[in-house]
Amino acid sequence: MYPVEVVGLNKSYGKVRALNGLNFSVNPGEIFGIIGPDGSGKSTLFRILTTLLLPDSGVALVDGFDTIKDYKKIRNRIGYMPGRFSLYKDLTVEENLKLFATVFNSDIKQNYYLIEPIYKQLEPFSGRRAGNLSGGMKQKLALSCALIHKPSVLFLDEPTTGVDPVSRKEFWEILSTLSKEGITIVVSTPYMDEASLCTRVALMLKGRILKSDTPADIVKSYTRELYSVKSKNISGLLKDLKRVPEVKSVFAFGEHLHLSLDPGTITLDKINEIIIKQGYRDVYINKIFPTIEDTYMLFSEEDFKNGR
Amino acid sequence: MKQFGAFVKKEFFHILRDPRTVMLLLIMPVIQIILFGFALTNEVKNVNIAVFNSDLSIESRIITERLSAGESFQIKKYLHSHTEIPEVIEKGEVKLVIVFNKGFGSDLRHTGKASVNVIADASEPNLAQSALMYATNIIRASSQEFLKGGEVSSAPRVEPSLRLLYNPQLKSAYNFVPGVMGMILMLICAMMTSISIVREKETGTMELLLASPVKPFGIIIAKTIPYFVISVINIATILVLSIYLLNVPISGSLFWLLFISFLFVLVSLSVGMLISTLVDSQVAAMLISGMVFMMPVILLSGMIYPVENMPKILQVIAQIIPAKWFIAGARKLMIQGVDVVYALREIAVLTFMLILFFGLTIKNFKYRLD
Numbered sequence: 001m002y003p004v005e006v007v008g009l010n011k012s013y014g015k016v017r018a019l020n021g022l023n024f025s026v027n028p029g030e031i032f033g034i035i036g037p038d039g040s041g042k043s044t045l046f047r048i049l050t051t052l053l054l055p056d057s058g059v060a061l062v063d064g065f066d067t068i069k070d071y072k073k074i075r076n077r078i079g080y081m082p083g084r085f086s087l088y089k090d091l092t093v094e095e096n097l098k099l100f101a102t103v104f105n106s107d108i109k110q111n112y113y114l115i116e117p118i119y120k121q122l123e124p125f126s127g128r129r130a131g132n133l134s135g136g137m138k139q140k141l142a143l144s145c146a147l148i149h150k151p152s153v154l155f156l157d158e159p160t161t162g163v164d165p166v167s168r169k170e171f172w173e174i175l176s177t178l179s180k181e182g183i184t185i186v187v188s189t190p191y192m193d194e195a196s197l198c199t200r201v202a203l204m205l206k207g208r209i210l211k212s213d214t215p216a217d218i219v220k221s222y223t224r225e226l227y228s229v230k231s232k233n234i235s236g237l238l239k240d241l242k243r244v245p246e247v248k249s250v251f252a253f254g255e256h257l258h259l260s261l262d263p264g265t266i267t268l269d270k271i272n273e274i275i276i277k278q279g280y281r282d283v284y285i286n287k288i289f290p291t292i293e294d295t296y297m298l299f300s301e302e303d304f305k306n307g308r
Numbered sequence: 309m310k311q312f313g314a315f316v317k318k319e320f321f322h323i324l325r326d327p328r329t330v331m332l333l334l335i336m337p338v339i340q341i342i343l344f345g346f347a348l349t350n351e352v353k354n355v356n357i358a359v360f361n362s363d364l365s366i367e368s369r370i371i372t373e374r375l376s377a378g379e380s381f382q383i384k385k386y387l388h389s390h391t392e393i394p395e396v397i398e399k400g401e402v403k404l405v406i407v408f409n410k411g412f413g414s415d416l417r418h419t420g421k422a423s424v425n426v427i428a429d430a431s432e433p434n435l436a437q438s439a440l441m442y443a444t445n446i447i448r449a450s451s452q453e454f455l456k457g458g459e460v461s462s463a464p465r466v467e468p469s470l471r472l473l474y475n476p477q478l479k480s481a482y483n484f485v486p487g488v489m490g491m492i493l494m495l496i497c498a499m500m501t502s503i504s505i506v507r508e509k510e511t512g513t514m515e516l517l518l519a520s521p522v523k524p525f526g527i528i529i530a531k532t533i534p535y536f537v538i539s540v541i542n543i544a545t546i547l548v549l550s551i552y553l554l555n556v557p558i559s560g561s562l563f564w565l566l567f568i569s570f571l572f573v574l575v576s577l578s579v580g581m582l583i584s585t586l587v588d589s590q591v592a593a594m595l596i597s598g599m600v601f602m603m604p605v606i607l608l609s610g611m612i613y614p615v616e617n618m619p620k621i622l623q624v625i626a627q628i629i630p631a632k633w634f635i636a637g638a639r640k641l642m643i644q645g646v647d648v649v650y651a652l653r654e655i656a657v658l659t660f661m662l663i664l665f666f667g668l669t670i671k672n673f674k675y676r677l678d
Contacts, residue, residue, distance in 0.1 A: 050519040052677045071675075072521070080519040086512035090325045091318065102314040103520045 001064045003028055003153045003184040004049060009058035011044055011207075018044040020207040022058070026153075026186060026200075031179050033198030034188040035296070041207040042188040043083050046157045049186070050080045063152055076104075079151030081142050083158045089131030093122055093141055096130050097148060104149030114181065115144045118174055136167025143174065147183075154178065156187040160194065172197045192293035203296050210299040215292055222290040222298060224248055224260040227268070230284040231275075240278050244271070251297060258294055259285075311522055315530035322504070323534050330538075333500070337492050337542045341549045344484045353379055355439050357404040358396050360387035365413020371424070371450045375406065380442045397429045404428050404439050416454060485550045486638035489569065490631035492546070493539055494576050494605050499597040501535050501580030506593040509584075515677065525673060528584070532577045539573045559645025568641060568651065571658045572634035578665035579630065585672035605631040633657045 004026035011019040018041045026032040034042050047053040048060050051071035060067040062074045087096045097119070101107050112119075118140045125133065130141060139159055146154060156175075160168045172194065179185055179199070187198070195201045195215050202212040211218055229250075231237050238257055241250045246266035251258045259271075268285060275283050290298075323330055359372050376383045384402055387393065396402050407425035416422040424447055430436040505528055508514040518524055543566070550556045558565060579601060587593050608618070608626040618626065626632050637654030640646050648655075 047515075047677060052515060052518055054676060054678065075519055076521045078519065080516065082512055082515050084512055086516045088318070088322070088513060089511070091321055095318070095321065099314055099318055100520075102311055103517065103522050105311070105521065 002026055002061070003063055004032070004186055005059075005061040006045075006049075007059045009045070009048065009060055010056045011041075011048065011053065012056055017207050019048070019055070022207075022209055024202050024209060024212050026184060028184055029179055029182050030199035031175055031185045031187060031197070033195050033201035034186065034204055035190075035192060035195050035201050035292070036188070036204030037190055039206075040204040042204060043157055044207075045204075046080075046083075046155050046186075046188065050078060050155055051075060077152045079146035079149070079154040081139075081146045081154075081156045081159055083161070085138050085142060087130045087138070087142055087145060090129055092127050092129055093133070094126040096141060097144055100145040101148045106149040108148065111148060111150045114150055114178070115147050117177065118147075119144050136163050136170075139163055139167070139171060140174075143171070147178070151183065153184045153186065156185065158188050158190065160189060160191065168194075192291065192296060195292040201292070203292075203299060205300050205303060208303075210296070210303060218292060218295050219290050222295045223263075224298065225263050226288055226290045226294055227259045227261070227271075228253070228284075228286050228288045229257040229259050229275075230255065231280050232282055233280065237275070237280060237283075240275075240280075244274060247271075249297065249301060251294075253293075258288075260294070260298070312526050312530055315522075315527055316533050319504075319531055319534045323538075333496055333538050334541060334545070336495075337488065337546050338549065340488045340492065341485070341546055341553065344488060354382050355380060355404065355435070356384040356402040357381045357406060357439075357443075358385040358387050358393075358402040359383055359406045359408075360390070360393060361408045362410045363408040363412040365408075365416075367413040367416050367422075367451070367454055368408040370454075371408075371447055372406070374446050374450045375443065378446070380439075380446075393427060397427070400429075402429075403432075403436065404443060406443065416451065422451075485546065485554070485556055486635045486642060489543065489546050489638060490572070490635045491602070491605050492542055493569070493573055493634075494579075494601060494631055496535055496539055496542065497532075497573055497576030498580040498583065498601050499594065501532055501577055502583035502587075502593040502597050503590050504535075505531050505581065505584035506587060506590050509588050510590055518676065524675060525670070528581055528669075528673075532581065535580075536573060536577065539576075540570075543569050543573075556643070558642050560641040561648060564648040564651070565638060565641045568634060568637045568655060568658070571655065571662065572630065575630045575634075575658055575662045575665065578662055578669060581669040582665050582672065585669055585674070601629075604629050608632060630658060630661050633661075 002025040004024075006022050006024050009019050009022040010017070020041075022045065034045065036042055044053065048055050048067060049062055051062075051067045051074050054068060063077055065073045067074060088099070091099065097108060101110075122137060122141055122144065125137065130138065133141060143156070143159065146156075160171055163171065168191075175185055175187065176197070189195070195218075198215060200212065200214050201218065203210040203218070211221065213221070229237065229241070234252065234255070234257060238250055238252060241247055241257065241259060244266075246261060248260045248262055249258075250260075261271075268287070272283070272285060275285075357375065359375075361368050361372065372383070375381050381404070385396060387396065387405070393405050393407070397405065405425075405427040407427065409423070409425070412422045412424070426440060426443055426447075428436040428440050508517070508527075514524075514527075517527055547558065547565075551558065580597065583593055583596050583601075587596060604625070608622060608629055616623070633654045637651040637658070640651045640654070641648065
């Protein structure tokens with residue numbers, strides 16, 4: 001039995017198709033990442049899985065229970081952290097935690113070991129009102145509240161959005177500890193770099209899953225050759241490279257350009273020659289391994305070409 | 309039950325951590341009662357009156373003299389024809405016109421019965437009523453003196469026949485006490501409750517709670533409890549102030565007055581819960597409870613304008629306003645001091661409304677987000 005299983009899930013808001021025939025399943029104890037930009041349907045999916053929305057068609061099972069019929073059973077066993085901070089801002093850290101422990105018929109002591117590493121950091125502020133915490137602290141408190149009853153599946157909707165890089169890193173470390181405790185985690189994020197921290201990921205775009213696999217296998221499915229190009233005039237180079245017919249795609253990627261080619265169509269020397277001929281100096285080109293983001297770009301490009 | 313207790317505690321935290329709102333809710337009835345109380349002083353002093361005396365008998369002259377003798381009235385004008393009566397009142401020159409018809413004196417002498425017409429401008433009902441009382445007393449007292457010869461009867465035989473303009477029912481001066489109660493209870497119970505429930509939807513905490521094993525209906529019931537407590541405090545404040553500050557005694561049964569007040573609190577709370585199931589934003593909750601429930605409470609409940617004087621269509625609309633029934637019932641029990649059987653209709657209507665609103669709330673209540 002899968003902790004989460006989704007078959008042919010559809011959901012529309014009026015004319016907008018938020019979810020378009022989703023299929024995937026999550027294995028016990030894994031960190032399953034749902035990766036996609038804003039508006040790709042991540043939050044709608046989370047709300048269906050947490051029994052808050054009804055799908056138009058299709059089936060979603062959590063721990064084998066149907067999200068429509070057995071919603072009460074699901075609500076007893078999941079932990080949910082919505083996309084925006086949803087605790088009581090005028091209650092203190094401790095009051096929030098106590099309240100949510102009571103909500104799940106538990107108490108703070110019972111599963112304290114689970115939240116200890118997180119809550120330890122919050123303890124100095126236990127008397128502070130939740131509204132006055134920093135962004136990272138708020139997310140840690142929200143995670144503590146979602147964990148206090150030791151859920152079997154934890155749903156985290158964009159937990160690291162708007163959180164500083166250090167806190168983000170800490171947050172993912174906590175998630176990996178939790179998954180070792182046997183808790184299945186479904187987490188969404190718009191940050192592609194976080195995908196590699198998941199056991200498996202599903203790449204979402206416009207309500208569909210483009211690809212679902214382990215981060216390593218997703219990267220392997222990248223069929224083109226990928227190069228990193230560095231020069232002084234990045235934006236000019238980007239424009240000029242786009243004009244080369246053999247170049248499949250060029251994206252700005254921080255201080256570099258990521259350039260993709262179909263294997264065997266043009267040699268690296270030829271590309272180099274074109275660049276030099278156009279007057280660029282100090283150009284460095286390296287063949288690189290694709291990241292999840294490169295793969296996502298490729299898939300969404302193919303998706304666009306397929307006219308969807 | 310433990311969960312319910314935790315939620316009630318949480319609601320009290322929410323309210324107590326916003327001390328300005330608590331103060332406002334607790335002080336508001338005090339301010340309203342004092343404002344209304346002082347605005348409605350009913351001392352009759354130097355009220356301008358006019359006299360139209362077509363009788364010119366000794367008796368009528370003596371009564372006229374008596375009227376102007378005290379500090380209460382000042383005769384501003386002697387009229388010479390009936391047509392002048394509406395004129396002086398419309399111009400606001402006088403508040404009262406005393407009319408002695410021809411034959412007043414001889415009627416009184418020969419039959420022991422005579423009538424004086426007193427016409428009052430009741431656009432200021434409280435003043436008009438007090439002035440009428442004073443005038444009536446003076447007329448009665450004087451006419452009794454004429455009859456002291458003892459030949460006809462000991463009972464006063466001059467019956468002033470009163471005609472009130474603009475407000476024939478002449479509502480009691482203290483009608484506003486039940487009115488203020490109705491308005492404040494509606495405000496606290498319906499508006500504050502609906503806003504506080506909708507706030508949970510707006511901030512997303514409701515989403516979190518819906519995805520948990522808590523019975524969502526319990527959360528909502530827990531929300532109403534602090535407002536119920538504040539309402540009880542306010543009922544007590546208003547009653548104590550009206551008894552000791554305004555000297556309006558509770559002439560009926562305190563038990564039944566409290567009974568109908570609590571019933572109305574429950575109706576208002578269910579209105580608040582119903583609104584919260586219909587809207588998703590605090591602004592919308594405020595507008596609905598303000599525009600649909602508060603405004604009519606003030607305008608249509610008979611608190612300011614008597615319902616009987618409104619156009620038919622508004623009278624029909626007024627029937628569906630809970631506060632109208634509460635105010636009517638509370639008036640009977642508090643001001644008129646009649647037995648509870650005379651307020652049974654109001655109690656029945658409020659009970660029906662409570663069941664209806666509560667039922668609709670349960671029917672409308674969503675266990676999911678959409």
